[in-house]
Amino acid sequence: MISIPITEVKLFMNHLLCRSTFDAFCVPELSLSTFASFHMDGHILKDYYTKEEYETLYKDRTPIARWKQLRPVCFELIRGNHTPLSFSIVLQLSSRAVESFLSETDTSFTVSDINGLFLNLRYKDSRLNAVTGTSLNIFSMDKSLEHAWDQKIQKFILSLES
Template sequence: MIILTPETKTCMSHLLAHETFDHFSFIEGEIITFGKFTMSGFLQKSFFDEPPKEEYALWKLFRDYCYSIIRGKRTPLSFRLIFSLAPEEIGRFLSDSRLDFPLSDVQGLYLNFRYDGSKLTCTTGTSFRQFIMDKSVEQAWDKKVQELFFQNGIPYELDS
């Protein structure tokens, strides 16, 4: 787990106006402006004629809605957004990272964005189906997130 402090304006642009994070599953979020807006990305399968295979919606389905809440002359009082690498992407991540790690053991690879009214942070996280001493997946995920920020021109400081 690492904590990145990205340059707020650039990162917010990538979160709300670019496709940078669109391929992530949106787990949940909360935006506080004049009211509190709470969202769950959990797909309600009974809503669909043909139920989706995925458990969570992708961020791209929520991005415009969140932008409509946040845009304006005043910044939000706070927000938090929780993303996870989409399940079908986890296998590719393990392969690309040359990790000999069972896909079935990985529950999630997370990005948690939090804005407290003055500072934006992004925290990485990993979750496994059982306790694991091996930190190679966590370290590779931390590196991958830093690469994602760097490749998209999102400046950040690494907090210790």
Template sequence: MIALKLNHTKEFMSQMLLSDTFDNFLFIEGRIVTFNTFTIDGYIQKAFFESAEELPQYSSWKNVREYCFSLIKGKRTPLSFHFILCLSPKNTAFLIEENHLDFQPESVQGLYLNLKYDGSALTCITGTSLHIFTMDKSLEHAWDCYLQKFFSQKNISFDLA
């Protein structure tokens, strides 16, 4: 787990809300505080769909991005927000394979990205959750490195907090 201070909030939010930078991440939950507090659960309600057999457990960021943008846009900056995103199972399996880690993709509950804005600063905290107990931190370290490389490739400026 690492904490990153994102240096340019406006530029980051532009990438988050107006581009496809995070579209392949799953949306776990979000909370946006503007004139009201809006809480969004990313869990897909499969009963809503006629055919829900192949639906994932959570929505992709791509499917809720526009709605979140509609809550945030305007002349005033939100008082705060908190988004929890998760690396997709496909990309998790790729990360494990690419780093030659001794983990089965099914043993990983999630590789998380917690984005928190408190009205003045935007931080990102990584997290790892497994279905198994292990003292092996190689997946956690690989996820932390992956995220830092991802941010650098997307020209997202950050400092270790």
């Protein structure tokens, strides 16, 4: 786990709210404080859909809302004359993206070993930080996955700032 201060906040927020840069990430939860506090649980409510709709939409993917679905809602809550007081957005790599990530890293972990690879965005007092996180389904002293994830996110954030 590392914390990366975002130096180009305006540019990063443009990527987050106006571009598709983060759209593939799942969003298990987020909190946003503007004129009021908003909390969202991104876990999909199965009962909202018919059985057929749910199976079509979520058969092969994690039943968590994608940033693509929540981005317009968050944009509406954030836009205006005032910057937010704070926000916390938990972004999680999708199951398919975890498979892809594992194939490009030198680690012995499998998809079933991994509960989640996370990018936590925290904004408060005009400062924005990105904090990486990993969660395993197994106990391991091996930190290769964590280090690989940290490096990937560092490169990803650097690419956004250039």
